Amino acid sequence: AQTVTQSQPEMSVQEAETVTLSCTYDTSENNYYLFWYKQPPSRQMILVIRQEAYKQQNATENRFSVNFQKAAKSFSLKISDSQLGDTAMYFCAFMRGGNQFYFGTGTSLTVIP
Amino acid sequence: ETGVTQSPTHLIKTRGQQVTLRCSSQSGHNTVSWYQQALGQGPQFIFQYYREEENGRGNFPPRFSGLQFPNYSSELNVNALELDDSALYLCASSRKRDSQETQYFGPGTRLLVL
Numbered sequence: 001a002q003t004v005t006q007s008q009p010e011m012s013v014q015e016a017e018t019v020t021l022s023c024t025y026d027t028s029e030n031n032y033y034l035f036w037y038k039q040p041p042s043r044q045m046i047l048v049i050r051q052e053a054y055k056q057q058n059a060t061e062n063r064f065s066v067n068f069q070k071a072a073k074s075f076s077l078k079i080s081d082s083q084l085g086d087t088a089m090y091f092c093a094f095m096r097g098g099n100q101f102y103f104g105t106g107t108s109l110t111v112i113p
Numbered sequence: 114e115t116g117v118t119q120s121p122t123h124l125i126k127t128r129g130q131q132v133t134l135r136c137s138s139q140s141g142h143n144t145v146s147w148y149q150q151a152l153g154q155g156p157q158f159i160f161q162y163y164r165e166e167e168n169g170r171g172n173f174p175p176r177f178s179g180l181q182f183p184n185y186s187s188e189l190n191v192n193a194l195e196l197d198d199s200a201l202y203l204c205a206s207s208r209k210r211d212s213q214e215t216q217y218f219g220p221g222t223r224l225l226v227l
Contacts, residue, residue, distance in 0.1 A: 103155030
């Protein structure tokens with residue numbers, strides 16, 4: 001079975017600073033995808049960034065980047081130049097063939113002005 | 114916004130009743146997945162539909178059932194509601210069944226069972 005672990009239930013960061021959210025996963029699969037989703041207080045889940053397991057290069061999307069360590073089964077999200085709009089619940093998710101997502105329990109991030 | 118809509122936004126039912134939740138997929142998407150998100154938890158996979166057929170199911174009892182229509186809109190039906198069914202129900206649509214396409218989530222339906 002696949003499991004996704006987010007060990008930081010809550011985090012805070014000063015506006016304009018950098019923060020890293022942790023995620024580890026467990027799988028016996030070799031081909032899979034990893035995602036970070038953001039769920040603001042309005043509830044709609046929004047894709048932040050995605051990483052294909054077969055790619056060694058870490059994905060980057062503007063201020064968001066990941067540190068993907070396949071051997072360690074680690075997938076952390078770095079948010080640079082944090083903005084007030086980044087305040088949300090962040091979910092790490094694992095997907096293998098068949099499109100079923102396995103989500104972590106989330107990290108609540110608060111950006112402090 | 115993701116282009117995925119859900120109705121209703123909120124719903125209150127009593128134990129033992131039945132409920133139907135609806136989802137309209139993003140244009141061009143033929144796969145829809147349903148998730149249950151309990152308070153303070155990550156979403157849990159209920160099932161997925163691809164071209165009107167069930168294509169995978171999570172650890173949910175048979176009283177959770179679904180439908181996907183030719184226009185790729187979808188319904189989640191829950192019979193014999195229990196208190197623990199109180200949760201946010203999310204649907205997510207994607208373009209293909211076997212490709213690793215990103216799933217786009219709707220805003221959810223908040224169900225409260227009394």
